[in-house]
Amino acid sequence: MNPSNNLxxxxxxxxxxxxxxxxxxxxxxxxxxGDKLAVLGGNGSGKSTLLQVISGYVLPNAxxxxxxNGETTEDAENFKNHLSIAxxxxxxxxxxxxxxxxxxxxxxxxxxxxxxxxxxxETAELKHAENKYIKNYSSGMKQRAKLTLAVLADCPLLLLDxxxxxxxxxxxxWYMKLVGWYGANKTIIVCSNxxxxxxxxxxxxxxxxxxx
Numbered sequence: 001m002n003p004s005n006n007l008x009x010x011x012x013x014x015x016x017x018x019x020x021x022x023x024x025x026x027x028x029x030x031x032x033x034g035d036k037l038a039v040l041g042g043n044g045s046g047k048s049t050l051l052q053v054i055s056g057y058v059l060p061n062a063x064x065x066x067x068x069n070g071e072t073t074e075d076a077e078n079f080k081n082h083l084s085i086a087x088x089x090x091x092x093x094x095x096x097x098x099x100x101x102x103x104x105x106x107x108x109x110x111x112x113x114x115x116x117x118x119x120x121x122e123t124a125e126l127k128h129a130e131n132k133y134i135k136n137y138s139s140g141m142k143q144r145a146k147l148t149l150a151v152l153a154d155c156p157l158l159l160l161d162x163x164x165x166x167x168x169x170x171x172x173x174w175y176m177k178l179v180g181w182y183g184a185n186k187t188i189i190v191c192s193n194x195x196x197x198x199x200x201x202x203x204x205x206x207x208x209x210x211x212x
């Protein structure tokens with residue numbers, strides 16, 4: 001169902017500070033292809049910042065990141081094309097309908113198994129709202145759209161920040177099935193405020209509070 005994953009990620013002495021305060025420092029981490037990592041910590045602990053550093057959106061103040069995809073080593077700036085992300089602070093294009101949003105995203109990153117727009121909408125369980133503008137979606141529907149676009153992107157690395165945000169119990173069950181099915185071969189990093197359902201799939205745990 002998923003393409004092979006040859007991704008290795010190495011964080012070597014990574015540190016990030018705001019002003020004179022270190023959010024985390026001396027963080028070392030090694031992830032092999034297909035690893036599932038939960039990054040735990042309360043609000044303001046730095047877990048979202050760590051995810052942004054790994055994504056290349058935020059630069060660290062110390063240390064380095066090494067991404068190796070097969071035999072090719074890339075820096076964070078170039079590697080961003082090989083990852084997808086869903087997070088509360090990332091906005092969708094609100095003046096698009098869902099089919100328009102999917103087709104827009106496909107221009108930049110293809111979807112797994114050449115899934116059609118119709119199949120992606122059905123996977124998101126949003127067919128009833130496909131002709132609505134995203135700005136008229138509820139917060140839960142927007143979260144479904146974010147997660148679907150991120151999980152179904154044909155990328156070896158999937159970054160999820162508090163994926164259960166705005167999801168009710170039925171939607172959390174849907175999320176777990178979505179990631180279990182389409183994320184099986186992906187390397188996945190999930191940031192969570194210790195909501196167990198968000199990171200139940202993970203086999204490794206990192207508590208960012210240990211790197212203060």
